[in-house]
Amino acid sequence: MCLLAFAWQPDTTTPLRLAGNRDERHDRPTQALHYWKDNPALLGGRDLEAGGSWLAAARGGRIAALTNVRDPAILTPTNAPSRGELVAQALECDDIDDWLFELTDHRAQRYAGFNLVVATPKRLWHLHRGKESVTLTNPPSGVHGLSNANLNTPWPKLNAVRDALATSAPDNWRQATGQALNDPYQAPDSQLPDTGVGLMLERQLSAAFIMGETYGTRATSWLTLDRQGQVTITEKRFGSQGRFEGETTLSI
Numbered sequence: 525m526c527l528l529a530f531a532w533q534p535d536t537t538t539p540l541r542l543a544g545n546r547d548e549r550h551d552r553p554t555q556a557l558h559y560w561k562d563n564p565a566l567l568g569g570r571d572l573e574a575g576g577s578w579l580a581a582a583r584g585g586r587i588a589a590l591t592n593v594r595d596p597a598i599l600t601p602t603n604a605p606s607r608g609e610l611v612a613q614a615l616e617c618d619d620i621d622d623w624l625f626e627l628t629d630h631r632a633q634r635y636a637g638f639n640l641v642v643a644t645p646k647r648l649w650h651l652h653r654g655k656e657s658v659t660l661t662n663p664p665s666g667v668h669g670l671s672n673a674n675l676n677t678p679w680p681k682l683n684a685v686r687d688a689l690a691t692s693a694p695d696n697w698r699q700a701t702g703q704a705l706n707d708p709y710q711a712p713d714s715q716l717p718d719t720g721v722g723l724m725l726e727r728q729l730s731a732a733f734i735m736g737e738t739y740g741t742r743a744t745s746w747l748t749l750d751r752q753g754q755v756t757i758t759e760k761r762f763g764s765q766g767r768f769e770g771e772t773t774l775s776i
Contacts, residue, residue, distance in 0.1 A: 525578045525591050525745075527732060529669045529686040529701060530641070532648050539645045540749040542589065543689060543701035546578050547734050548742045550764045557745075557759040557772045566615055567776040569743065569759060576608020579745055582615035583776050585753025586644050593637025594672035594729075596720030597655040600636040607638045614642050624649055628660040639670050645751045650675055672719065672729075680711040681732040698746050698758070705744050706733045708766070737764045 528544025546569070548554070553572035560566045568580025581587045588611040610627075617623040620642060632638075632653040640651040651660045652674050663675065669686035671679050676686075685704040692700035711730040719726065734740040746758045755776050761769040 525589055525670075527669075527671045527681060527685060527705070528589060528591065528641075529667065529682070529689045530589075531667045531689055531697075532643070532663060532665055534646055534648070534665060536751075538694075538748055538750050540587065540643050540648070540747070541689070541697060542579075542587075542745075542747040543685065543698070543705060544579065544589065544745055545705050545732060545741050546743045546745070547729075547740060549739050550736075550742070551738070554742065556761060556770065557757055557774055559774070559776070563612075563616065565776075566612065567755065567757060567774055568611070569745075571606070571608050574606035574608055575612075576606045577611040578608060579747065579757070580611050580615060581747070581749075581755035581757065581776055585749060585755060586615055586620065586642065587747060587749055587755055588614040588643075589641045589747075591639045591670050592672055593639060593652070593654060593674075594719040594721065595637055595655050598637040598653075599655075601634060604635050607635050610635070610638065610640055614640065620644075620649075624651060624660055627651060628658050632658040639675070641670065643749060645749060645753055673717070677717075679717055679730070680715050681707075681730060685732060701746070702744065704732060707731070708733045708735050733766065735766045740764065740766065 525544040526547040530542040555570040565583040568577045579589045638653050642649045667690040669682040671682045688700045688704035716726045744760045748756050758773040760771045763769050
């Protein structure tokens with residue numbers, strides 16, 4: 525994903541609520557939200573070019589979400605593996621603590637920059653692979669946001685979606701975050717980050733919902749994880765220039 529906000533409330537009936545957008549080339553082959561044929565215990569969308577995912581859940585109540593980190597100072601190894609494979613690995617590993625510690629200790633440097641969020645009904649982890657280090661934390665209860673930098677980096681679109689989630693009532697959080705996630709407004713130049721892609725592209729990428737012929741927002745997703753471990757995901761899909769292409773809701 526490229527933009528997400530999540531409410532982590534481990535002592536409630538719904539420990540996790542998450543909403544986000546996936547931005548990608550429109551010609552990149554993608555399979556919509558589904559139960560994976562090679563592992564029916566997993567539910568999520570799938571990148572058919574590299575085989576990974578950006579948001580998925582496993583039977584038993586473990587979820588994983590990924591955003592790329594956009595920073596030209598990060599040294600990426602030649603022939604680095606797809607970051608999307610980390611989502612499936614996080615859901616399929618036997619011991620999530622051991623897997624995350626191993627990733628933090630040395631394996632994360634094999635990949636380009638990324639943020640990985642993993643959650644169960646009782647625990648939440650955030651792993652950040654940046655230019656200076658790899659850090660693993662347990663974010664505190666509350667509302668958080670991620671885009672293509674570290675957790676809660678105050679980019680305008682991140683602030684808008686996180687605020688929409690934080691101020692919404694439990695019965696309309698999807699509507700509130702949906703309005704923020706589907707906003708094509710571009711931030712003024714004075715508020716743009718400098719991630720090394722040039723001013724014109726920074727402007728385009730500053731919108732929560734990116735409209736484009738060849739690149740743009742491909743999906744908006746909402747996820748809930750309840751204390752019994754049931755996960756429900758709704759995915760709305762879009763084509764070039766924001767053309768609506770369908771909606772799916774599934775649970776596991």
